[in-house]
Amino acid sequence: MADNHHRIDYVELNVASIPAAKEFFGRAFAWTFMDYGPDYCEFRDGRLTGGFAHGPVQPGGPLVILYSDDLGTTLDTVVAAGGRISKPIFGFPGGRRFHFLDVDGYEWAVWTHE
Template sequence: MIFKLDYLELPSSNGDATSRFLAEAFGWERITYGPEYSGASGAGIDIGVDSSAERVPVPLPVIRTDDLDTAEARVRKAGGVVTRAQFDFPGGRRFHAREPGGTEFAVYVDREAD
């Protein structure tokens, strides 16, 4: 089973300004996915900028797996609380959870692995 931290989602009240900042300050290239979501390449880890109303208010580590249902069961068994049930997104399917110490994270499966 795969568990790999490979994405960091940044919340933003102004996605354009955040993406411009990341490009100007660090040289990371903006990738536009839609009006409320963009990415940045060149950071060493994939980065998303979420300016939607549903965004998580803090940076969100995103963990890739190859079996979402088993991952969710393991998170629950280890004491995690699912904060957002499994849902589809353009890259695949994911859920959000919070570990006992309070950090919220997402676990996803690629569309190809689904």
């Protein structure tokens, strides 16, 4: 079996506007993008790839969690990019995190070690 068996390989989200999603995630996290026509865009965070598909927004899917070396600065960049904080920074065993809603209403989280 391959080393990637049963590991997250790709995340895909329907978005109302691919340009708005690119603007938000580019500004908030410095992600890069590859367009595949007007209705699909791949994103790259430097380690993981995923896609934005133009279509009906489906909030309430799985919670995707990003890691940050500096949680406070990341929260500030999310807000500056237009994200809405849905759960302010809170502690949990092993770290701290916050949740936010992106421009399409999807909830995401960002965490860091204690």
